[in-house]
Amino acid sequence: QQQVKQSPQSLIVQKGGISIINCAYENTAFDYFPWYQQFPGKGPALLIAIRPDVSEKKEGRFTISFNKSAKQFSLHIMDSQPGDSATYFCAASMGGGGNKLTFGTGTQLKVEL
């Protein structure tokens, strides 16, 4: 029930295209859903996060879509660039659970020219 399932495992997108990564969760007590970007040999960097009281959040080229009834959320990267090539992790936490993050398995994104 604590798992967060992430797909796809890897993704290749052409420059300028849209990258879409999906996550699903079981625990309805989760109330915070962040996305992290990680480059090789570096720590994860917070990209964007959403709370379940909204269905969409946009920051620049990054958009989170959230479907509470389906217990799914996704990251859309518009106008994908080669510099976006990295591993992306979704995560979920609950304030009542000490804010511990449960991470998805990660998606390796490659943006080709």
Next chain:
Amino acid sequence: GAVVSQHPSWVICKSGTSVKIECRSLDFQATTMFWYRQFPKQSLMLMATSNEGSKATYEQGVEKDKFLINHASLTLSTLTVTSAHPEDSSFYICSAMSLAGLYEQYFGPGTRLTVT
């Protein structure tokens, strides 16, 4: 803002020795810090939650006597890997939550530990 540093960035130690990794929040105070372990091409695995001034809470399966965590101040937490063995070789990452932020965790750059 919200910068977290780790020191060292990489370390090589001999089997049986201990190594200490520092995690610092540089521009904010962190009541809670987390320690993660990450193997190549895998996700982050939470090892323990560290609260300032109290004992760390370890996740199931993590040996607390092997991975000693100390959170002595609102800006510093340390992880000591005691009697390290080659299987402890991994990428160790800390994160910190600020007093002001309710949920956001900010991650350090990680420490690559290699035990020979």
